[in-house]
Amino acid sequence: MVISPKHIQILETAEKLFAAKGFECTTVRDIAEEAGVNLAMISYYFGSKAKLMEYLFEHRTGNIGMRVENLLKNDSLAPMEKVELLIDEHIERAVQQQRFHKIMLCEQVINKNPVIIKVLRKIKIRNTQIIETLIKDGQKKGAFKKPVDVVLLLSTMIGTVNQMLINKTYYRDFNKLDDLTDEQLQALIKKRLSNHIKKLFKAILTNEP
Amino acid sequence: MVISPKHIQILETAEKLFAAKGFECTTVRDIAEEAGVNLAMISYYFGSKAKLMEYLFEHRTGNIGMRVENLLKNDSLAPMEKVELLIDEHIERAVQQQRFHKIMLCEQVINKNPVIIKVLRKIKIRNTQIIETLIKDGQKKGAFKKPVDVVLLLSTMIGTVNQMLINKTYYRDFNKLDDLTDEQLQALIKKRLSNHIKKLFKAILTNEP
DNA sequence: AATAATCTTAAACATTTGTTTAATTTTAAA
DNA sequence: TTTAAAATTAAACAAATGTTTAAGATTATT
Structure with a gap:
């Protein structure tokens, strides 16, 4: 077409x-x-x-896998650095494409449209496998603990981001951030999400505090 | 009525x-x-x-706040024990009332119905405040770090659970759990969610490994 | 310039939707 | 038993929906 x-x-x-x-x-x-x-x-x-x-x-999910793979090609990066890149890439895309991410979330909950289910399933499998490989590599190098429940870990990343996007205005109210513009609030949330999720991943993946 | x-x-x-x-x-x-x-x-x-x-x-959210408050009344529990109770209570309710939780998730994403927005907002504020109090108490007793971003932390709990419920069959496939009945799978996911989220909360709240 | 293909339009179409009506049955009260 | 209220029903209603049609305008091709 x-x-x-x-x-x-x-x-x-x-x-x-x-x-x-x-x-x-x-x-x-x-x-x-x-x-x-x-x-x-x-x-x-x-x-x-x-x-x-x-x-x-199709328009929105077209080249996700490719981008993720390119991200991890760089051999000079330590496993945890790659994980951090993945986290930031996900946050960036979820925030940038907020509208689409909301639609995606609803469609997954309803789980009715076979075409969409198929597209999303493909992306999920690919992403999970890439990250599983990455984690196994980290385990081989002694950087990561074993065992790791990859799907559970990814659910934390994706779920936390989704939930924060849903609760954006509520986050503003509760933390009394009325003086920020929408852009400033968005930047703040991105930063905090990044730090937070990286901390969580470290707790699950490594032995360091 | x-x-x-x-x-x-x-x-x-x-x-x-x-x-x-x-x-x-x-x-x-x-x-x-x-x-x-x-x-x-x-x-x-x-x-x-x-x-x-x-x-x-109204039928489903009627007595949530009360239950949570009763849960935390027990003075003999350490702060982290109370947090763990809260996590298990949330997982239990989300799994038990999966259907309603899905509806709730969609309604929050769409964010259109004023009545529902109001009901959910009330519950959210109440829950966040209760947990904030609990965390402050833990900080006073020296058990918890400060500062803690309560909304972000709750987003991780709620988001992880939501995401796992969405990905239930996908979790089964990826981890090759075909031999389990639905009930067994559900029990397994509950157990793993509980351990996982408790580990995450400890990483954010305490200084222990 | 003539012709064919593509794009654009307003109108029509057939269904489906949530809701109401008005008649009937069931239940409760006197 | 009679009467009033409440519950239940099938039918009707009006509005909105996704899609199609058939005519007309525009663009590209020869």
């Missing part, structure tokens, strides 16, 4: 609305109006509303 | 369907059929589909 700028425009409008109101509550008319295109263009371009969602998933 | 057994039956049927298909994808006709009542009964009993959801939230 050829993807024109108009395709992208519709996809990103849809993403915005799906994240704000949920897939089912977003009508094709909403998307068309917000994107400034005719209602029928969405069926013409994507076939259906459901297919549109699937294209969005 | 008087709550008859039939109310409960409808509420729990709705919960089942909301968790399986999402709120929007579940029709009032679905609920009526599955619960074995006439379509009109749902409006007659609850007023509307939206109100039904709100009753469900």
Whole structure:
């Protein structure tokens, strides 16, 4: 399928609305109006509303695996340094693509759309295997403890980030950070998430305090 | 409002369907059929589909705060023991009420329904404050480090559990646990979650390894 | 310039949705 | 037993939904 700028425009409008109101509550008319295109263009371009969602998933998840692999190619890095890179990469992407991450989270909870389930499953397996390899390497080098429950560990990373994104405004209120702009708050949360998760990973992976 | 057994039956049927298909994808006709009542009964009993959801939230979140407070009343427990009780209580409830927890997660992501936002916000504030008090107490007694980011720490607990519930079947596959029944898998995940999160909390709260 | 392919549009379509109505049955009270 | 209230039902309602159609405009190709 050829993807024109108009395709992208519709996809990103849809993403915005799906994240704000949920897939089912977003009508094709909403998307068309917000994107400034005719209602029928969405069926013409994507076939259906459901297919549109699937294209969005492909559009957003296309090169995740590759990026992660490139990140770990650098042989001069210690295992824990690589783990830290992975953590920061995940935080960065989750924050940068907040809207899509929210949609993804909902879709995983509902677990209905077979196409999406398949796409996500593929990414998950790949990521888990990469990190498992990385951890085994660290264990061989004596840097990491064994055994490690990789899925459980990744659940902590992904879950903590998700939860913080959900609770962003609540985090602001509870910590009395009203004076910060949204960008400043976001930067602060990123920094704190990074430190926090790295500390957690060290506790699970290494023997150091 | 008087709550008859039939109310409960409808509420729990709705919960089942909301968790399986999402709120929007579940029709009032679905609920009526599955619960074995006439379509009109749902409006007659609850007023509307939206109100039904709100009753469900009240039904499920009614006495959370009280239970948590009772848990911490016991003065003979050390601060870390209380924290461990809280962790196990949360895991137990999340696993036991998986369906409702999924619905809650989706509703928080969408963040649209004002009634639900209000209910959840109240619970969150109360829980965070209770745990903040508990941690401050631990700090005074010298058992805990300072400072501690309470919201971040709770996000790790809640997020990890959510993520594991989402990835349950994936966890089974990746760890080759096909020989376990669903109940056995659930028990295993509970146990591992408990150990894992307690380890994480110790790393953040105390100075011990 | 003529023709074909692609894009765009407004209108129509068939379903499905949550909710209401009005009639009927069941239950409770007098 | 009679009467009033509550519960239950099937049918109807209006609104909204995703999708299609068929006509027209635009662009590309020859």
